Amino acid sequence: MMRMTAPLLEMEGIQKEFAGVRVLSDVQFSLYPGEVHALMGENGAGKSTLMKILGGVYEKDGGTVRIHGKEREITNPRQAGSLGIAMIHQELNLIPHLTVMENLFLGRESVFSRFGWIRWERMRQESRNWLERLGVDMDPTRKVSELSVGQQQMVEIARALSLEAKILVLDEPTAALTNREIESLFEVIRSLRKQGVGVVYISHRMEEISGICDRITVLRDGEYVGTRSVVETDMDELVRMMVGREVQSRYRRQPVAPGEERLRVEGLTRRGEVEDISFSIRAGEIVGLAGLMGAGRTETARLIFGVCQPDRGNVWVSGAKVEIRRPEDAIQHGIAFVTENRKDEGLVLPLSLRENLSLPNLDSLSSKGIIRGRKEESLVREQVERLRVKRNSLEQEVKTLSGGNQQKVVIGKWLALSPQVLILDEPTRGVDIGAKEEIYQLMDHLAREGMAILLISSDLPEVLGMSDRVLVMHEGRLKGEFTQEEATQEKVMTAASGGEVT
Amino acid sequence: MKAPLNPSTTRVGLAQKLGPLLGLGMIVIVLSMISRDFLSFTNIFNVLRQISINALLAFGMTFVILTGGIDLSVGSILALSGAFSAGMLAGGMDPVLAVLIGVTAGTVMGTANGVLVTKGRVAPFIATLATMTVYRGLTLVYTEGRPIAFDNDVFAMLGKGYFLEIPIPVFWMLGTFLILSFVLKNMTFGRHVYAVGGNEEAAMLSGVRTHRVKIGVYAISGFFSSLAGIILTSRLSSAQPTAGTTYELDAIAAVVLGGTSLAGGRGWITGTLIGAMIIGVLDNGLNLMNVSSFYQQVVKGGVILLAVLLDRSQKS
Incomplete structure (x- = not known):
């Protein structure tokens, strides 16, 4: 050309x-x-x-x-x-x-x-x-x-x-x-x-x-x-x-035998958004949620997390039916939600790295409403080192970090809670390749430790590469479920576009 | 890979903190050169007593502004709470009870503001503009438009008394300052205030009860407005139906002079204390210099503008 x-x-x-x-x-x-x-x-x-x-x-x-x-x-x-x-x-x-x-x-x-x-x-x-x-x-x-x-x-x-x-x-x-x-x-x-x-x-x-x-x-x-x-x-x-170095495979998974059921939703419905969503995730499983934009994937996650209220449907965590009215309840039941949009939903930009990371953890870091400074610092330091967040200091404003490192902070603030269920919504969007790979490794590691992970992503190779099972949504409904072996780009795309997969 | 350094953000923090203090220092130096009385022991405590009312309003206002809101009703809450307390005293009630009724009324009025802003989804400016008028109207109704006078030595101590030769309102101001600094710096509620102001959606998704936090800050603002009302009432030995009119403007000015962002999420209460001092010292200095009250307003407005403009030029 x-x-x-x-x-x-x-x-x-x-x-x-x-x-x-x-x-x-x-x-x-x-x-x-x-x-x-x-x-x-x-x-x-x-x-x-x-x-x-x-x-x-x-x-x-x-x-x-x-x-x-x-x-x-x-x-x-x-x-x-x-x-x-x-x-x-x-x-x-x-x-x-x-x-x-x-x-x-x-x-x-x-x-x-x-x-x-x-x-x-x-x-x-x-x-x-x-x-x-x-x-x-x-x-x-x-x-x-x-x-x-x-x-x-x-x-x-x-x-x-x-x-x-x-x-x-x-x-x-x-x-x-x-x-x-x-x-x-x-x-x-x-x-x-x-x-x-x-x-x-x-x-x-x-x-x-x-x-x-x-x-x-x-x-x-x-x-x-x-x-x-x-x-x-x-x-x-x-x-x-x-x-600047060789990268082997982008997606490395060492699947483990799934354990007990961690999350189950049945008949989740919110008029005009999602219709009759039912699925479950077991410990150690990564379940991909694929679909086109506007198919209702993020809405499903928001319903589970209590951001919106469903018209119908129930949620079970580790076998117990739970009532989730607001995000606080979801957090208490061990659900964490890494949101799609870092700057609008994930981070409080004027605050420091430390303050962002500790935000959902303040309950465990305080007694009688007073934050224990040492406890906070050690929790933040632990997550920052574990995720290898590149930073100048913990007091740095979070908006001065690069996209990949900001995403690590968002993930870190939830991991500190040791959740049973982790919902990741487009976790690698706008993230550079090095950080992407680290996020994939982390997901694999967390699954092996027994976390149940729901991966929402528009990046098909990512969904297929990382998931043990793939659910596909189309216009607010679940239109297909594939095991890792069955799932191909063609099948998932067909289901996502509303076609029948035979 | 280096984190991209934004040269402006690293500087602003310190400049924001030092700016107000330098400004206060400069005004104090200039005034002490012009007027010999200015730095006398009596005058300093006189100034501190004068600013205590505005400082109390501004402290509460800082919380509200940190969440990205505004409270225009502080002056009216001050008047109505003061009137309630005075009315109870005039009716022969125990002064402790009268004070309790006053601050309870203020807290309830502040809570109502918060409920309007959160559950009613009214913009803070509009909600508190409306309640400012309502609370002022209620004050006029309750007082029938006339001052309520009373005679009670215990109550008079609150605003007029001295302890160790220091006016008692100064203790109210400094005590409140210490407590609220601690809340903002070390308590989960304080952290939630910053988070809600910085990004309400992200705070909500992190499990922060954002409505509760917002109602809380308006309640705090209401509480300290009523405390200011009680001190003012005590000092004047009567409740005036028009007390506190336009006080909200001085309170907002103190917060802004102190470097707190009207957009929310950024600021500190020490700045507000310094801001209140700048305004108080200016008023006092201009009085000592016998500047006419007409010109005083021009100077005060000019100083506020200058401070904000200097802050802008540092940021860009």
Whole structure:
């Protein structure tokens, strides 16, 4: 796919320091028109920093940036925009109460107005044109808040295009998308490629990268490791480049004979969300819960954990029927829930690592409501060492940790309770490969110690690789159950899409 | 792999803590140079006694603001609780009982705020704006719009008395400060307050009874507002129906000057004490300098703005 044209973007010898800590040293990166160039590396490898330098958020300490062959100093995001650089972040930057077209032309309404009166019809036409260029069929007068995350992303890309962006940076664009949405995003990327736009694609998902990208550049610990063409490399080499060592198998399980039943749910129903869910998990078992987004997997977990109340259905823990009205009750019955979204549900960002880790454990760490400082510190230290959380200190604000280490803190705060049942909701999303592997090892270890684990994940290879049994949900109902031997990607996907598996 | 260092977050902590103290120090130095009376023993305790009312309101307010809320009704709670106590005393009731009735009333009013905010899902600003008006109205109804005077030596001690030549309200203030510092720093309830303010959803999912915590902070705010009301009533030897009007603004200002974030989850009660002192010292200093009360307001507002602007520039 490489063309013999002049590069759109060349970055050479890029250096960056924060408070004396070198985060980028001598990094290079280039992008050609019509190319999709993946930027890979573990969390903390420097991908975001490099792209923030390109976007004018940070200023580089050394090196050169050339755009269309001309050396440029990019000092602020506005300037980056005028040079044709557009960033699409994981957190979308749209105004939910406004319509698609109002968002598309936010700040540029004057193009369509005469004496301050906006000619909406012309704005609608123009919006439709830009959306059609992406092959997206969308009503420009719809409110953004009514759109799915994937559709909102399309609006952002359309806005970038309408601003004549030539260099588009997509930061983990598929993290919150359904499989179908990912497919249409790829369609859009392909059409951008034809229009000569260069795309920088940041992602942790290998499958996607081999499907859509032309070249791959790998960073590790702020250094440039290498650039490969996608056809001449493979997953093993890339993982090696990222981690800096050989990684054997990604999923290592040593299954044990399951023990007594730890969790059983029967007929769990909440109108409009889930319908008649029944299953059980025994000690030492990892049960995968697969399904498309919105199939009701997270809702099931929230019902078990007492975040919402079921209309019908019962829960048993270790053979005893339990009444769970709120998360506190679930915790007391030995259920732990590692939630899907670290920043919204898992962590209290302004608090320290220590305070986050001890939060669900305060009851056992205090007497008469007074927290025992020593006890707290030793519990936190124990979990942090066990999970190998990389940190500067226990008093560090948890938001300054990398994604993988934040996830370890979320897991650690629950493990300290020694739960009987552990529910993991997308435990490896947005986590780098090194930390992913550690999480897999930990799950295996916990199962062998006799914990019952429910693994909710959209990453099919992960579900198939880690689970002893796989349950599949579709539109709020359980649509299939497979043993490890029976389960294949095809069968699970068929059941997840509502098809009958024979 | 190094944890990405965010250069701004490491600095803010210390700057947030030192800023208010430096500000207070500067104002004290300037005022002591201008007015010789300022640093005298009598004047210092005079200032401390004056700020005790605002400090008590601001301490409770700190708890509420730490959860991401606000309590506009503190001034009205102060007035109604004070009026109740005064009414009981005027009717010949035992002073201990009168005080108990006053603080119980304040706590109940605060709890009602909390219930509105949690169970009623009313935004804290709106809920307490409404109860501010309701409680003030009830005060006017109860007092029939006239001051309630009484004569009781024991009760008068609470606000007017001295112990070891130090005004008794100063003890109320410092005692409350020590207890609430301990609660915030060392008790599960305090930790829950920070957690709810920092991320309510995550706190709930970690087993924190978030509604209980929120009702708790409004109850605390109500309790200390009523305590402030009793001290004020004692000092004036009568309950005024309009007592405490706009006091909520000084209390919020003290909390903000102390570096507590209005967004919740971040802050400390020592900052609030310093914030209350800054406001008190300014009032006192400007009085000693015979600045007209009209200009005093301009200066006070200006100082608050300056403090917040300095804090902003440090963060960015």
